[in-house]
Amino acid sequence: MRDASILVLATGGTIAGEAGSAVRADYRPGQIDIADFLAAFAQLGVPACLTGRQIANIGSEDISVELWRELHAALHEAMNDPAIDAVIVTHGTDTAEETAFLLDLTLPTEKPVVLVGAMRAADAVGSDGLRNFANAVRVAADPQASGRGVLLVMGDQVLSARDARKARTGGTSAFAGFPRGPVALATPSALDWLQPPHRSGEPARFVFPNSFPYVPVLFAYAAMGAAEVERLRNAGAAGLVLAGFGSGNMPDAVRTALTKAAAAGVPVVRATRVDEGLVDREPQDDASRFVAARALGPAKARILLQLLIASGVTDPADIQAAFDRR
Known part of the structure; x- marks a missing residue:
């Protein structure tokens, strides 16, 4: 052989x-x-x-x-x-x-x-x-x-x-x-x-994009205000990933600013700055039009969101389905 x-x-x-x-x-x-x-x-x-x-x-x-x-x-x-x-x-x-x-x-x-x-x-x-x-x-x-x-x-x-x-x-x-x-x-x-194959015979899930949309990661910190959200939106962010506290939490001012961004058609994904753990959907996500990153940390959440936006997927429910699939 x-x-x-x-x-x-x-x-x-x-x-x-x-x-x-x-x-x-x-x-x-x-x-x-x-x-x-x-x-x-x-x-x-x-x-x-x-x-x-x-x-x-x-x-x-x-x-x-x-x-x-x-x-x-x-x-x-x-x-x-x-x-x-x-x-x-x-x-x-x-x-x-x-x-x-x-x-x-x-x-x-x-x-x-x-x-x-x-x-x-x-x-x-x-x-x-x-x-x-x-x-x-x-x-x-x-x-x-x-x-x-x-x-x-x-x-x-x-x-x-x-x-x-x-x-x-x-x-x-x-x-x-x-x-x-x-x-x-x-x-x-x-x-x-230790585990069986989970993607046998699968084609590529996404076409490699001609260009990558600008999707920055917003790192949450104590006493944070809304100014950084506005700065990133003004810089042309096509999507935003929050590296939030705990299970994707954020100060109220940041939540208000991100909710406005999502309402304006900018996809927002809640991830966590914590080293390990799931970020599940919470009751406010429906009204805020937020996406929960589930098992993906901020860096990978950014990659997936970029590919989704580049593929024309911007509806929060469709984006959530893609994150749930991981």
Whole structure:
């Protein structure tokens, strides 16, 4: 049986980062070319048929719509290439959950697509990059990885893009899955699936948009007033996501301003700034025309709302149905 043919699309990040010292805390992401990275990986002796392509070599805090578009185009091409069995994307961890979720919503599910990164630079003591990548290769090469949407492999866990989130600023176990937890546990020598595929044979849910509408995230804080809502509306916000208190709560002044925005046709989604938890609908949502983010945090809620607006979906009930589906 032949090894799976895996395309590796590299975008940089800590997995390609170097500090110039094994013990320095600071480092520069995106320093190692994918050809050099794959040459180092080959020394591990992991059976794999890998082809690399450099899309970018940046820290993921600098990800842009243009790079997303280029990455999506390369993935779309790979989906239609019978010589490619799966795709791995190397990516910085800061925005990995957003890129993974965007790709999850705009790609079909026939072939595995796996994002992987690292929390320690390649030349740091205890670097996790090659181990995470070896785990990603094992996942991408497994036929059971298809039909699950885009996956994120970090810290010996396999997370669905719909659930993955960066939960810690440091340490090799920086990612968590909410609300469903990991779909599999992976090591370079073993892979155990914990959940069945949930998207077998699905086409892409959204067309990748020609342009992304302006949808800012509004962070709630104590003694907050309505001025920031008005500022964002005046700046041309096509939709608004609130990172609210608790289960999506906000001061009365902010609620009044957001209700006016929703009445004027600007979709408003209530998410939470809290690390974990569902935001359910509340009695006021019907009158205010608000949408409850459910399990999506503010960053992912923004991505989904952008895709919905770009697709012409602006009715609160239809937007709520899309958030409930996640």
